[in-house]
Amino acid sequence: MPLQQTVEASPEVLRVKDVWKTYHGGHQAVRGISLTIRRGECLGLVGESGSGKSTLARCLLTLERMDRGEIWLNGRPLHNLKPAELRQARREMQVVFQNPAASFNSKLTILDSLLEPIRAQRKGCPGFLGNPGANERAIAGALLAKVHLPASYLNRYPSELSGGQKQRAAIARAISVEPSLIVLDEPTASLDVSIQARVLNLLKDLQEELGLSYLFISHDLSAVNFMSHRLMVMQYGQMVDHCEGKDLFAVERHSYTKQLLKLFTAN
Numbered sequence: 100m101p102l103q104q105t106v107e108a109s110p111e112v113l114r115v116k117d118v119w120k121t122y123h124g125g126h127q128a129v130r131g132i133s134l135t136i137r138r139g140e141c142l143g144l145v146g147e148s149g150s151g152k153s154t155l156a157r158c159l160l161t162l163e164r165m166d167r168g169e170i171w172l173n174g175r176p177l178h179n180l181k182p183a184e185l186r187q188a189r190r191e192m193q194v195v196f197q198n199p200a201a202s203f204n205s206k207l208t209i210l211d212s213l214l215e216p217i218r219a220q221r222k223g224c225p226g227f228l229g230n231p232g233a234n235e236r237a238i239a240g241a242l243l244a245k246v247h248l249p250a251s252y253l254n255r256y257p258s259e260l261s262g263g264q265k266q267r268a269a270i271a272r273a274i275s276v277e278p279s280l281i282v283l284d285e286p287t288a289s290l291d292v293s294i295q296a297r298v299l300n301l302l303k304d305l306q307e308e309l310g311l312s313y314l315f316i317s318h319d320l321s322a323v324n325f326m327s328h329r330l331m332v333m334q335y336g337q338m339v340d341h342c343e344g345k346d347l348f349a350v351e352r353h354s355y356t357k358q359l360l361k362l363f364t365a366n
């Protein structure tokens with residue numbers, strides 16, 4: 100079955116209904132956003148700087164308290180959970196940030212950084228690794244192999260890895276706990292252009308292999324188009340356009356999306 104059809108038949112992982120977020124001072128960063136993400140699906144989120152993409156992501160990850168709205172993760176209402184239940188549910192979501200250096204503790208080796216989520220959640224070896232061996236080092240080595248890094252990197256510190264290598268390690272850490280959803284917040288923006296495509300290909304391959312669900316936030320329309328099954332366009336905190344990935348450059352679009360496309364093709 101083609102991937103698009105498979106995704107359409109997949110269960111819903113995330114449902115977000117009418118989310119609003121106002122910051123101190125009255126600025127409404129997110130205004131009435133609703134969306135869904137299915138298992139194995141990538142939803143691309145684009146919009147100019149300041150349009151509210153990261154704020155929306157932080158609300159979904161429950162790192163930011165929303166004014167109102169509903170968020171359902173695998174059918175559980177995150178907006179109604181008690182703090183202990185929420186901490187548990189939050190673990191089902193992982194995030195890969197723009198700056199891989201900031202997502203690692205500089206004092207921890209890659210081995211310890213990689214194993215942090217598994218240890219915190221008292222999880223064993225992720226099922227998709229098969230049987231790499233019982234000890235933690237074997238699990239961490241197999242995780243690195245999934246992102247095409249050698250096991251010898253386990254003893255290194257983050258400062259001893261390139262930006263692209265650090266981002267691969269961050270991706271290995273994100274998949275280690277088999278999350279329901281991974282938020283990719285500009286995951287390639289800080290990388291060399293030559294490395295960006297490789298990291299995107301890796302993310303796409305992992306998604307297809309492991310059935311991962313992504314919310315992919317980016318300024319890069321071609322990256323979003325490459326990665327996403329569907330796209331959402333935000334402006335001033337609102338969703339102003341919504342399309343199937345393949346339609347972005349092909350179909351008559353909302354006037355704001357046209358502006359974005361013009362800016363993009365001019366660069």
Ligand SMILES: Nc1ncnc2c1ncn2[C@@H]1O[C@H](COP(=O)(O)OP(=O)(O)OP(=O)(O)O)[C@@H](O)[C@H]1O
Nearest residue numbers: 122123126128146147148149150151152153154155
């Ligand atoms: N902690 C905060 N306090 C007050 N205002 C904030 C805060 N965080 C973000 N904002 C404001 O909310 C709006 C949305 O910001 P947000 O970071 O979500 O946009 P974005 O689309 O992710 O931008 P970028 O692409 O530059 O990351 C902006 O006007 C920003 O200045």
